[in-house]
Amino acid sequence: MSAANGCPKAMLRAGETQLGFSVKRIEQIPEIRVTAYELEHIVTGAKVLHLHCDDRENLYAIAFRTPPKDSTGLPHILEHAVLAGSKNYPVKDAFNELLRGTLQTFINAFTYPDKTIYPVASQVKVDFYNLARVYTDLVFRPRLLRETFLQEGHHLEWAANADGQENLTISGIVYNEMKGAYSSPDNLMYKAIQENLFPDTIYRFDSGGNPADIPKLTYEQFKEFHLAYYSPSNARIFIYGDIPTGEHLLFLQEMLKDFGGISLDS
């Protein structure tokens, strides 16, 4: 049901409570034919923004504020590690299972200097909720095995040098990825500018990880960071597409039902 301005008719009212969420604000944005709903989960404080529009491409993204405290690349290693199986989906490479085994039109994960985002999209409703369900479980209840930390972060392994001599060397998926990034002059220049422009803020750190610092990260720090920052209280959920807001609230109500609120300064 679209009004004359092309925006779907608002189906909730600002100020009301629905399925454990309070409706903070509803606004129509005719320029993009969207009715936007700003909501908050009452128990956990999880924030939700739904852009409702007449587009069958539905997108779900769950994001967390993940300010780094150093350049060990913790947020980046965690981004890789949560995709390696969760409590309800204990598979070694959940990301690739979803990539190949669903009708996803987009699936990815991004680490930014201050946040980490996990988006999925699909044109098929059942597939969309399946993707969103698995992704939500991965971020809230990842297995975070020690092996995963070693594999994605850093570990020692024997490697032969040019003369065929075996030496212990540092390896790891993120470690190697960042060694690549740190060998690009453009990249180094950008990092140096950022470091010097924002010397007193978290932006002086590299959330992706500086190869010189990555090996300092411990498994315990890694687990603690997840516990603090990957909580619904620190989550921002962004949804786009033609599925009505009420259906998303039903889904999210179920996803968030086992969690309480925590106070966190992120």
Ligand SMILES: [Zn+2]
């Ligand atoms: Zn990466």
